[in-house]
Amino acid sequence: MKQVLLVIMMCFAINGYSQTEFSSKFKAIPPLDTSIKTKKAIPAPVAPPDIVAPNILKKPEVKFQSTNFKIGDPDPISMIQTNDFINPGDEVRDKMNKNIEKSLVNNGLKENTSYLNLKDLDFGIIRTKSKSLTIRVRDYGAIDGDLIKATVIHNYKGTVLANNLYLESSFKDIKIELQEGLNYLxxxxxxxxxxxxxTGAFYIYDKEGNLLLSDLWNNFDTGVKSNFTFIKE
Known part of the structure; x- marks a missing residue:
């Protein structure tokens, strides 16, 4: 009986030792992961191609990227005429001509055409009791072939007093016989x-030789008139 109890106690002792030994030192090994993991490939950025405008006007090449062009942006290629083919000597020539013209005007050898008078000039109304008038005219500038026409108008009827009258440095006379009422010259x-x-200068005298009016017209274009109104009282 004692032997049987001894055997049973030894079995419990061995069993308890075995459980303690395995529970403290044994560790489970996880299964090996055999799945293959791959990274997704990211393509490298590619710069957009450059577009080069043809060098037709001998200017530096114009480059622009197609991705930067927007509707409404100015076109880098212009079809407007430029001065690339103008002779550089033309600018010097034009400047010299302007200087020469200015010098001639300043020295009285040429009349200034930069401010031609394009409108008729009215010299007002002259009242007189004289039966006739004398208008003395001449060119007050350089003698360069100025021609004038003198016409008197009464009751809507015009009478030419002088045609193609050449203005010189000396005076030329134009005589007017006044009618009752309004007379236009x-x-x-x-x-x-x-x-x-x-250009011209004029002096107007009555029959007795009294000076009624004197003045001048300056830089008239062709067809421009000096207008006078005479009232015979």
Whole structure:
């Protein structure tokens, strides 16, 4: 009996030792992961191609990227005419011509055409009891072939007093016989002189030789008139 109990106690002792030994040192090994993991490939960025405009005007090449072009942006290629083919000497020539023209004007050898008078000039109303008037005219600038036409108008009827009258440095006389009421006188520039606009000076005298009016017209274009109104009282 004692032997049987001893055997049973030894079995419990061995069993308890075995459980303690395995529970403290044994560790489970996880199964090996055999699945293959791959990274997704990211393509490298590619720069957009450059578009080069043809060098047709001998200018630096114009480059632009197609991705930067937007509707409404200015076109880098212009079809507007440029000055690339103009002779550089033309600018120097034009400048010299302007300087020469300015010098001639300043020295009285040429009339200034930069401010031609394109409108008729009215010299107002003159009242007189004289039966006739004398208008003395001349060119007050350089003598360059200025021509005028003198016309008197009464009751809507015009009478030419002088045609193609050549203006010189000396005075030329135009006589007017006044009618009762309104008398209109027109001095019309028939041309522009060879040196510029039509220029002239005038003096108006009554029959007794009294000076009624004196003045001048300056740089008239062809067809422009000096207008006068005479009232015989």
């Amino acid at each position: 027109e001095l019309e520039a028939l041309n522009r002189g060879s040196l510029g606009g039509n």
